[in-house]
Amino acid sequence: MVKTAKPAPRKAAPKAGNGSKPKAQSPAPVNLEAPAPTPGEMPSMRILGQYLKDLSFENPNAPASLAPQQNQPDINIGVNVNARNLAPTDFEVELHLDAKASAGGKVVFAAELLYAGVFRLENFPPNLLHPAVLIECPRMLFPFARQILADATRNGGFPPLMLDPIDFAGMYQRRMQEQAKAEA
Numbered sequence: 001m002v003k004t005a006k007p008a009p010r011k012a013a014p015k016a017g018n019g020s021k022p023k024a025q026s027p028a029p030v031n032l033e034a035p036a037p038t039p040g041e042m043p044s045m046r047i048l049g050q051y052l053k054d055l056s057f058e059n060p061n062a063p064a065s066l067a068p069q070q071n072q073p074d075i076n077i078g079v080n081v082n083a084r085n086l087a088p089t090d091f092e093v094e095l096h097l098d099a100k101a102s103a104g105g106k107v108v109f110a111a112e113l114l115y116a117g118v119f120r121l122e123n124f125p126p127n128l129l130h131p132a133v134l135i136e137c138p139r140m141l142f143p144f145a146r147q148i149l150a151d152a153t154r155n156g157g158f159p160p161l162m163l164d165p166i167d168f169a170g171m172y173q174r175r176m177q178e179q180a181k182a183e184a
Contacts, residue, residue, distance in 0.1 A: 032133055033085060041123040050117035057152045058110045065108050066157045073103040079166055081138045089122050093137040095145050099161055111152055115145035135168045142166060
């Protein structure tokens with residue numbers, strides 16, 4: 001499979017299943033803006049759409065990689081969340097999931113998934129908008145992305161890769177701490 005070169009998304013460490021080892025990198029800061037909330041109105045969040053933006057699955061050593069193995073492969077998982085304004089109250093949120101399994105120094109499989117959604121957040125106070133977009137929105141996208149990744153690994157000839165739930169609030173807190181250190 002030939003892939004064009006593109007910058008790797010920045011990763012934050014998730015809690016991952018199947019004996020996987022999370023991979024962490026410093027995330028880039030995300031700047032989000034929205035209009036001031038209307039007094040007396042409750043905040044509302046709606047999903048306008050969700051979609052698969054990119055999916056890659058590689059099984060470079062097939063059919064040898066499909067033979068029974070003596071040991072479980074090491075599985076490294078990378079997770080990143082990015083968001084951007086589309087309109088004053090609309091945000092595109094991207095959930096990046098990267099999984100790489102290796103055994104005996106060889107890649108067993110590699111999967112990259114970019115799943116996104118468009119969310120409308122109205123009447124959010126400025127101090128709650130950023131965490132809502134980077135915690136709650138990816139939390140809503142995760143079950144769908146998890147299923148796509150599980151199906152891709154199963155269709156690649158392996159047991160489905162079932163990721164444990166991800167602590168998006170913890171990822172957000174680490175991101176804010178790293179951003180504060182970088183600004184200091």
